[in-house]
Amino acid sequence: MPTNEQRRATAKRKLERQLEHRAERERKRRQYTIIGSAVGAVLVIAAVVATIVLVNRDSGDQTASASTSTTQTSSPFDVPPPAEAAALPEFSAPEGLGGNCQYPKSADAASKPNNPPRTGKVPTDPAEVSASMETNQGNIGLLLDNGKSPCTVNSFASLAQQGFFNDTPCHRLTTSESLGVLQCGDPTGEGTGGPGYEFANEYPTDQFQPDDPKLNAPVVYPRGTLAMANAGPGTNGSQFFLVYRDSQLPPQYTVFGKIDDTGLATLDKIAEAGVDGGGPDGPPALATTVKKIQLD
Known part of the structure; x- marks a missing residue:
């Protein structure tokens, strides 16, 4: 125990x-x-x-276009504008219009060989220049507005005459309620290409003072407008967009022409097919290639 x-x-x-x-x-x-x-x-x-x-x-392309200003074009496309928008301002020729067109080198090399356009004074007469854009989906007639945006027309005509646009894709279609455009002019087809130079905005940007808050307010780019894409002020290159439906954007995209009825019918066909893979923004489902652009 x-x-x-x-x-x-x-x-x-x-x-x-x-x-x-x-x-x-x-x-x-x-x-x-x-x-x-x-x-x-x-x-x-x-x-x-x-x-x-x-x-x-x-x-996708939208985020990149907003953040890579040296390569990606058309950043404000990424921000849905408010429902209300004013009309494009009436044109009033700014002092020195077309008197000193400059095309300095851009940060990125040319996506396709070309020679920069002539610099200095360019003619504003004739006020309008006819051009035709042949695509695999149909022809698009253009009337270039040399009287309002002569430096832009000078560049566009120079690139067209050198065959820069030949056999290049239209890489972007937008189909949202407030933005209906087809974007072309980039040989890479990625939204990052250009001619190796850049130049300043013209109409309608030149109708405002640089510090005018209206530069950030949307205006209506009407159906049939031909305008330059860019990645911010002074970064115009070769990319441009064709408006097939009234669209709202800040007045920071140079308008340099109009699209004829035949061209609008071609654009309507492309837009009706929608975006490849669905959604409101991306490559067109109906793959579109610019065969050539020539002045008439």
Whole structure:
């Protein structure tokens, strides 16, 4: 029969084991809590990263055009304008119109060989110059507005005469409620190409003072408008867009011509087929290639 001292020793050992087990359970509990928290943090981070990737992937060309000003063109296309928009301003010839056209080198090399257009003074007469744009989807007749945007027309005509636009894709179609345009003029077909030079905006931008807040307010570019795409002020190159439906944009895209009825019928056919893969913005489902542009 155990003595009292033996019973106390046994009870002490039992208590020590219980305390050890309890400490071990507490240690494991803390460990699992830390691991669980770390896993949770990883999952949260992964979810955030996945969301960012998804947003960037869905934004596609739009996000890039907004953020890479040296390569991507037409960034304000990415921001849906408000429902209300004013008409394009009445044209009033600014002082020195066409008197000093300059085409400095851009940050990016030319996507296709060409010689920059002549600089300095260019004629504003005739006020309009006829041109034809032949595509695999049909012809598009153009009337270039040399009287309003002579530096732009000078560049466009120079590139057309050198065959810069020959066999190049129209890489972007927009079909949203407020923006309906087909964008062309990039030999790369990626929205990043240009002629290796750039030049300043003309009408309607030149109807405003540089600090006028109206430059950031949308105006209506009416159906049948031919305008330059850009990545910000002074970054015009070779990319241009054809408006097949009244569209809202800030007045920071040079209007340099109009599209005839035959051309609008061709654009309507392309627009009706929609965007490749669906959605409101991307390559046209009806693949469109500019065969050539020539002055009439």
